[in-house]
Amino acid sequence: MRTIIKYVLLDLIKNKTVLVYTFILAALSVSVLATGSNTSKGLLSLLNITLLFVPIISMLFATIYFFNSVEFIELLLAQPIKRKTMLLAEYSGVAFALSIAYLIGVGIPVCLFSYDLASLTLILSGLFLTLIFSALALVIFVLFKDKTKGIGAAIITALFFTLLFDGLLLSFIFSFSDYPIDQPLLGLISLNPVDLARILVLLKLDVAVMMGYSGALFKKFMGSATGSIYTIFCMSFWVIIPLLMSAKVFKRKDL
Amino acid sequence: MITIEHLTKSYRKFKALDNINLSFERGQAISLLGPNGSGKTTLIKSILGLVIPESGTIKIGGKEIKKDWAYRSQIGYMPQIGRYPENMTIGQVIKMLKEIRKDCTRFDEELIELYNIPAYQNKTMRSLSGGTRQKVSACLAFLFSPEVFIMDEPTAGLDPVASEILKEKIAKECANGKLILITSHVLSDLDEIASHVVYLQDGKLKFYNTIDELKFLTGEDKLNKVIASIMKNEQPKKLITV
Numbered sequence: 001m002r003t004i005i006k007y008v009l010l011d012l013i014k015n016k017t018v019l020v021y022t023f024i025l026a027a028l029s030v031s032v033l034a035t036g037s038n039t040s041k042g043l044l045s046l047l048n049i050t051l052l053f054v055p056i057i058s059m060l061f062a063t064i065y066f067f068n069s070v071e072f073i074e075l076l077l078a079q080p081i082k083r084k085t086m087l088l089a090e091y092s093g094v095a096f097a098l099s100i101a102y103l104i105g106v107g108i109p110v111c112l113f114s115y116d117l118a119s120l121t122l123i124l125s126g127l128f129l130t131l132i133f134s135a136l137a138l139v140i141f142v143l144f145k146d147k148t149k150g151i152g153a154a155i156i157t158a159l160f161f162t163l164l165f166d167g168l169l170l171s172f173i174f175s176f177s178d179y180p181i182d183q184p185l186l187g188l189i190s191l192n193p194v195d196l197a198r199i200l201v202l203l204k205l206d207v208a209v210m211m212g213y214s215g216a217l218f219k220k221f222m223g224s225a226t227g228s229i230y231t232i233f234c235m236s237f238w239v240i241i242p243l244l245m246s247a248k249v250f251k252r253k254d255l
Numbered sequence: 256m257i258t259i260e261h262l263t264k265s266y267r268k269f270k271a272l273d274n275i276n277l278s279f280e281r282g283q284a285i286s287l288l289g290p291n292g293s294g295k296t297t298l299i300k301s302i303l304g305l306v307i308p309e310s311g312t313i314k315i316g317g318k319e320i321k322k323d324w325a326y327r328s329q330i331g332y333m334p335q336i337g338r339y340p341e342n343m344t345i346g347q348v349i350k351m352l353k354e355i356r357k358d359c360t361r362f363d364e365e366l367i368e369l370y371n372i373p374a375y376q377n378k379t380m381r382s383l384s385g386g387t388r389q390k391v392s393a394c395l396a397f398l399f400s401p402e403v404f405i406m407d408e409p410t411a412g413l414d415p416v417a418s419e420i421l422k423e424k425i426a427k428e429c430a431n432g433k434l435i436l437i438t439s440h441v442l443s444d445l446d447e448i449a450s451h452v453v454y455l456q457d458g459k460l461k462f463y464n465t466i467d468e469l470k471f472l473t474g475e476d477k478l479n480k481v482i483a484s485i486m487k488n489e490q491p492k493k494l495i496t497v
Contacts, residue, residue, distance in 0.1 A: 003354040007340070007347060014342035014379075071338035075395070078303050078332035079355055080325050254266075255305040 001089045004076065008093025012065075018101050021057055025049075025105025039114035040205060046106065047122055047201050051194055054102065054129045056158045062094050062137035063154035067147040074255050084247045087138070091243065095134040102126050118204040121228075125197035128235045132193045133158065135242035142249040165192045182217055189218075190234045200231040256281050256403065256434050257302065262311035264297055271297040273458040275311070279436070279451075281402075284429045286445040287438040288482060289455035295438045296335065298455070299405055302436075303332055315403070328358055331401040335408045337392035339380040345391055346376035349398070356399055363400040366393055369420050385412045393421055397428070404428060404435045410444050422448060442479035449478070454485075 012018055028049055033042045069090065076086055106126055110119045136157055144150035169188060173181065189195045202215045203224050218227040262275040271294045279285055287295045300306040302313055304320055304327065312319055315326050339348055349372075353362065367373070370390045380388065389412045396404060404425070410418040425448055429435050439445055452469060454461040462485075470476055473484045 003351060007343065007351040010347065011340035011342045068338075069340065071334065071336055072340060074305055075332070075334060075337070075339075075392075076355070077305055078327060078330065078334075079352065080328040080358070081355065082324050252307055254307060255300065 001085050004089035005093045008090060009097055012097035017061055018097055022101040022105045029106050029109035033109055033113040043118055043122055050126045051198055052162060054126055055133045055162050055194055058098050058130045058133040059137050059154050059158040062134040063140055063150055065094055066141035067150055083250055087247055087250050091138050095131050098130045098134060099127050102130055121201050121204045125200045129197050132238045135239050138246045139242045142246045142253055161192055161194050186217060193235060193238045196231045196235050200228060203227050258314040260312050262308050264308045270458045275460050277463060279434055281434050282432045284435040284448050284450045285453055286449035287453050293455040294458040295455055296407060299407055329402040331396035331404045333392050333396035333406040333409050337388045341381040343380050344377050345372060352395055359399045363397050366397050366424055386414060389413055390417060402433060404433060406437045408439055410441055442482060446478040
């Protein structure tokens with residue numbers, strides 16, 4: 001398993017898309033943090049960049065990479081390797097490479113300009129998003145045989161979580177505003193990793209205005225500490241469950 | 256060495272393999288023939304465990320392969336299309352497979368030398384031509400000196416020199432008592448190598464005979480003529496021996 005991870009990483013380090021992704025993240029972070037006088041404001045902008053870019057790029061890149069590796073995966077599976085090991089190694093390689101890109105692009109500038117707990121949560125949530133959306137890409141890879149359909153599904157999934165979900169949530173709040181919906185709403189938010197990442201950072205940033213309805217709810221119901229632990233817990237599930245699911249489906253997949 | 260019983264596989268309504276029964280022994284060179292879409296690749300992939308059959312069993316060396324994965328150490332596989340991670344170099348690909356196969360200590364690097372692979376081992380896989388990639392695939396299939404070779408269109412894309420080298424290597428391994436399974440549409444290539452012919456059509460086994468039997472029954476002495484004559488006269492019905 002370690003061998004495969006190592007060589008997938010060696011391949012991805014030289015991959016132009018990963019390099020460009022790192023560079024753009026770094027340029028954005030430095031410009032946002034270096035120009036503003038208020039680091040908290042800078043972190044907020046970076047949070048929005050993270051929430052928009054990381055899911056879509058991780059998802060699309062991982063999906064395309066997995067589909068392009070089909071023949072190579074076939075070749076490796078003709079060797080005495082377990083399918084599960086092979087799949088998880090391939091995932092780890094991609095997720096690791098994207099995480100390194102995020103760490104270099106956002107992590108290092110943030111630590112240089114404003115090193116505090118809020119910045120660390122921002123890095124943590126960005127890393128979580130990378131892991132989650134690469135895992136979702138893996139699910140799409142094992143479910144679809146056709147590359148074009150797979151990429152389409154990846155785009156829809158990424159857009160669903162970054163844009164569409166909030167709209168649905170809002171319409172839910174509107175239509176049920178006469179009922180006590182606070183608690184069901186908390187449950188619904190756990191279904192979107194992007195919202196979880198936002199709340200995780202905002203709980204540490206203490207900008208009540210920016211928290212929005214969901215953030216305020218979290219603070220009210222759980223307080224800062226419990227809320228953070230709960231979100232981290234949920235996000236870990238968002239990594240583990242897709243991985244287990246894809247390993248299970250991959251066992252029976254025809255290549 | 257390989258025993259296949261009642262193997263069936265369908266993709267939705269399409270039956271790719273329909274109740275196939277076959278048995279192969281060491282020292283045989285089997286050529287899998289059949290029109291496009293007749294189930295050759297599905298059969299190969301079932302043996303490799305890449306395709307999960309619906310029903311039926313495949314045994315290699317007497318052991319059923321269903322849940323087992325270690326059996327694949329006995330097989331060298333050369334795929335039809337070899338695609339590798341773009342930025343990996345040839346050297347890295349070979350090194351990676353050697354590291355994965357820690358169980359193997361003696362490597363058969365004859366083809367690597369004959370194809371002069373070390374000369375361009377620092378080239379990335381992206382920059383290689385289809386033929387060179389095919390050479391790399393061939394080298395990898397022979398690298399761990401397995402007991403069974405499975406080759407899907409091995410000579411497609413190779414230049415005549417490389418193709419001759421590969422054919423000689425295959426013949427040599429066959430003489431060493433290895434089992435060889437080849438699919439190819441270039442029948443003249445198979446003429447020199449194959450000892451048996453398995454003919455599939457629409458997922459069904461049409462016949463499984465030795466080349467000498469086929470030549471005798473049809474009165475032709477070239478494999479391509481033999482197959483053409485069989486397809487024309489619809490003789491296979493008489494030939495079925497399995």
